[in-house]
Amino acid sequence: MIRRIVIRLGLVCLGAAAVLYALGWVLSRAEPSAIGPAPVSLNAESVTFPSPSGSEIHGWLSRAPAAPGAVLLLPGIHATRRSMVSRAEFLRQAGYSTLLIDFQASGESPGRRVTFGWQERLDVLAAVQYLKTTLPGQPIGVIGTSLGGAAALLAAPPLDVRAAVLEAVYPSIDRAVGNRVEKALGKRARWLAPGLLFQLRPQIGVTAADLRPVDHIARLRCPILMIAGTADRNTTEEDTQLLFAAAREPKELWLVPDAGHVDFLRFAGDEYRRRVLAFLAAAFNRAPG
Numbered sequence: 001m002i003r004r005i006v007i008r009l010g011l012v013c014l015g016a017a018a019v020l021y022a023l024g025w026v027l028s029r030a031e032p033s034a035i036g037p038a039p040v041s042l043n044a045e046s047v048t049f050p051s052p053s054g055s056e057i058h059g060w061l062s063r064a065p066a067a068p069g070a071v072l073l074l075p076g077i078h079a080t081r082r083s084m085v086s087r088a089e090f091l092r093q094a095g096y097s098t099l100l101i102d103f104q105a106s107g108e109s110p111g112r113r114v115t116f117g118w119q120e121r122l123d124v125l126a127a128v129q130y131l132k133t134t135l136p137g138q139p140i141g142v143i144g145t146s147l148g149g150a151a152a153l154l155a156a157p158p159l160d161v162r163a164a165v166l167e168a169v170y171p172s173i174d175r176a177v178g179n180r181v182e183k184a185l186g187k188r189a190r191w192l193a194p195g196l197l198f199q200l201r202p203q204i205g206v207t208a209a210d211l212r213p214v215d216h217i218a219r220l221r222c223p224i225l226m227i228a229g230t231a232d233r234n235t236t237e238e239d240t241q242l243l244f245a246a247a248r249e250p251k252e253l254w255l256v257p258d259a260g261h262v263d264f265l266r267f268a269g270d271e272y273r274r275r276v277l278a279f280l281a282a283a284f285n286r287a288p289g
Helices: 002-026 082-095 120-134 146-153 173-185 186-196 200-204 237-246 264-268 270-285
Strands: 047-048 055-062 071-075 098-103 140-145 163-167 224-229 251-256
Touching: 047 120, 055 082, 055 120, 055 186, 071 082, 071 120, 071 146, 082 098, 082 140, 082 264, 120 140, 120 146, 120 264, 140 237, 140 270, 146 163, 163 270, 173 237, 224 237, 224 264, 224 270, 237 251, 251 264, 264 270
Parallel strands: 071 098, 071 140, 140 163, 163 224, 224 251
Antiparallel strands: 047 055, 055 098
16 A cells, blocks of 8 residues: 555656646747748848857847937747837837847847847847947847846856846745646645756756846946836736845936836836837936946
């Protein structure tokens, strides 16, 4: 009888381990895809540049005549530059140049694994340097959604930019994983989160201690606009408040009522455009540092 119980427990543990491993693989899998031509509305050129991540980063550069600045658009996990087209369109209409990229292991940029911001931080550094070289003299801002924002904060050395819009960015990977496990399986299943975190090193070569944007945000020496949804269960309001508290001034927080882990431009429309454009105008007109 005892032997049967032990065997059954062993099988349950093996099954749980297999499920966690499979889930970890799904979350970090590369997602290559053909992107196609840029929308006519952007009048953009296809560009490529090398990244210290080992990838050749593919993107679209939309040059606006007499632009007051350039904005780097950083997509979320398993998303490509196409997810940022609507932002690029309204920014171009407002006179800004934009660079939309595929992170390593996504879209047309090659890579082995999505790394939740770790390798992607190197892609951000490469993209900022590309803009400085290609559009000399233009101040640079970034808009990063979820993983894109985390990658911007994890960048080392800290980004030399004039403005940062951070949307639904996790403060630490342990909180992010715990939230997603709870959302998918219920609060009692949160104990499974350490099993997923344990896979970080064998799957992508980092630890949970490496993926803590909250420990890096104070190094970003530019105005910050942080945006989050009050109904977001992936990056909770409490998570956002933790990250916001760690940021240096000047900083702004916009909690979007009833919004989940969504595209805030699509959700909030004109209010999103108004707030982002006002923030960028003020940040770009402010003296550096």
